[in-house]
Amino acid sequence: MRSPSLARLQYRAVSGLTRAPRLQPQSLLRSRCVSTAALRSSAVAPAYQSVLKQWEQRRNASSTASAVLEAAAASPETLSQAAIIDNLDPVEAARLDKVRNIGIAAHIDSGKTTCTERVLFYTGRIKAIHEVRGRDSVGAKMDSMDLEREKGITIQSAATFCDWVKKDKDGVDQKYHVNLIDTPGHIDFTIEVERALRVLDGAVLILCAVSGVQSQTITVDRQMRRYNVPRISFVNKMDRMGANPFKAVDQINSKLKMPAAAVQVPIGAEDEFEGVVDLITMKALYNVGESGEDLLEKEIPEKLMDTVAERKAMLIETLADVDDEIAELFLDEKEPTPDQLKAAIRRATISLKFTPVFMGSALANKSVQPMLDGVVDYLPNPSEVENLALDQKRNEASVKLVPYNALPFVGLAFKLEESNFGQLTYIRVYQGTLRKGANVFNARNNKKVKVPRIVRMHSNEMEEVSEIGAGEICAVFGVDCASGDTFTDGQLGYSMSSMFVPEPVISLSIKPKQTKDAANFSKAMARFQREDPTFRVTYDSESEQTIISGMGELHLDIYVERMRREYRVDCETGQPQVAYRETIGNRVDFDHLLKKQTGGAGDYARVMGWMEPTGSLDENKFVEEIVGGSISEKFLYACEKGFNLSCEKGPLIGHKVLGTRMVVNDGATHMTDSSEMAFKNATQQAFRKAFMDSQPAVLEPLMKTVVTAPSEFQGDVIALLNKRGATINDTETGVDEFTIYADCSLNGMFGFSTNLRAATQGKGEYTMEFSHYEKAPPQVQKELIAKYIKAQAERNKK
Known part of the structure; x- marks a missing residue:
């Protein structure tokens, strides 16, 4: 191995480069490239001493870094992120800084x-x-x-x-x-x-x-x-x-x-x-x-x-x-x-x-x-950002991740995408190194998977690599997972929080025009759901229709068009449907007995308690306050299951229930006739009756709507919004244009784009974003309830 020449040592010292000579100082002194006399000369000595000092500092830092790293790898919880960052190897620190x-x-x-x-x-x-x-x-x-x-x-x-x-x-x-x-x-x-x-x-x-x-x-x-x-x-x-x-x-x-x-x-x-x-x-x-x-x-x-x-x-x-x-x-x-x-x-x-x-x-x-x-x-840079994980082995204690290549691997899958070579999973590496051919563990299901290929993405092009270091982003093939899954190398029991996923606000029925396309239709639905958490597919057993839900008309239109282009499946779609919700009105007590005897083992379940509003429309709650063991634990689990099923499809118009609390505080069982199924059914029946007796209401989604158009059309736009029952919250008037901020019922905004273009000669634009649920106007509620009752009656005739 050759030692650095005198000229190169001078260049390093003058340019401020921190890279140290590869040889020990004593080896360098013996080198024929640099004489002892030259090193002592006034012109060279300062430059050489500067490089030697940098080399010595790096050697000491690397030694300290190794000790800290070894301790961190052996027992991650004993060292803070700050301690590891402060003792990073200079080479690693320089990499992260860039x-x-x-x-x-x-x-x-x-x-x-x-x-x-x-x-x-x-x-x-x-x-x-x-x-x-x-x-x-x-x-x-x-x-x-x-x-x-x-x-x-x-x-x-x-x-x-x-x-x-x-x-x-x-x-x-x-x-x-x-x-x-x-x-x-x-x-x-x-x-x-x-x-x-x-x-x-x-x-x-x-x-x-x-x-x-x-x-x-x-x-x-x-x-x-x-x-x-x-x-x-x-x-x-x-x-x-x-x-x-x-x-x-x-x-x-x-x-x-x-x-x-x-x-x-x-x-x-x-x-x-x-x-x-x-x-x-x-x-x-x-x-x-x-x-x-x-x-x-x-x-x-x-x-x-x-x-x-x-x-x-x-x-x-x-x-x-x-x-x-x-x-x-x-x-x-x-x-x-x-x-x-x-x-x-x-x-x-x-x-x-x-x-x-x-x-x-x-x-x-x-x-x-x-x-x-x-x-x-x-x-x-990645070392300046606090990224946390939960240590499942220590009661989900919060742990700071360190973007250090030599530490145990931790990564987060944040996006899935179908490609010609199979599922492509985008991963951010937070700690450690992800290597081609390595085994990684999915923290959600503890499954071990092998990473066959790692690529860097350049839009839709790929560049294959053998490994990816901490703080980097890559994509991998052949890893079966869901968006938001945490991966580790198996040494750590870490999991990371996923991303926030908003609820869909609009739905429509969909089916392939030709029955021969059913297989491709199913493949497309499965793929799109896997890739996009806001795209939901459900099957309505009563109407025997496939329902797709998403964030807006454009969102669903894009998927219908992608199905035609990518899977050659032409689809028929129904009218867009608003994602209404139902909520309880007042507190109602219940005491419901389910008793059936048809020979042999029958059904027996009695549930008592009350239902009431939770105070917010964010969630539903099931609470058991049983004293004395009148209902066993396994039957209480069945009661909670019955409650959750009831909330999925409310009795008022068949939409999800929000803001409802059910408390079960007493009941009765039969030695032979009681079962989990009986208590589930009894809870659903009690829910239905109490809910309908509580003066329930239909909730509609309100959208934050922002409309911008030239000033001469302001009166026309306000009239257009008023016609659709919008509540105007604010108006900004500029030199040539105005902006209106309003809350609008989603149901009233269908077709608004066409009307806005007509009213503003194509110069107006608007955006909508889900804001919150609110009670629908009484007339709208009556129409929706009547429509649901009629549809139920027609199905019962069949």
């Missing part, structure tokens, strides 16, 4: 996919830029489905990875590895955003420079808060007419209740938008080149000096409210240095106290690279 796991999320049509396309181009991941609705019909890289390219919207989240090279403060190139997930903006596909944010360390929240914070922006903000995801913000579409980035900054502060400040000032706006001024470096940045691939740095234009000074003062003032170091400087009336500002922005962003706001135009290829710099400067 990793970013981010998502791009926003309201629909804010430019997420267009922005992602530029990120991939500027990082060298793709060789040419294609637009979402481009004339070349190729479509953006991340929109891999034909339906996405045809409709110009993102339907499924798509994962990719790229490397971004950024110069550090010493002018040395630093390469960062970025795992990126592009998410849909339409509310119907919110589960894609939900599960992406569950496994990411940071995010870029994109806003439109004209519209600012919109309805889905608020939803995405809520999802980011749910999983404690730090974010930077990017105000896109600065080249559009009416662009006002500072309005967006104000709305982040006021509507999202997140302290925010611009870290850039635009140079021009609308069709005169040229670039940005960086408030940290105080330089003007312009994109040059055919596709804006090069960044040109200039002095700040004189006409912007006052605006820049004002906005920098606002940035410092906002940071002073959330960061102690800047607050101290602010009180002392000292100007923070660029390094102090960057460090404060990073601290405040990672601690979820602040979001820096960048601005640019992805479509015009302007100011995307500074946003990428913001990703690596201000968003956390």
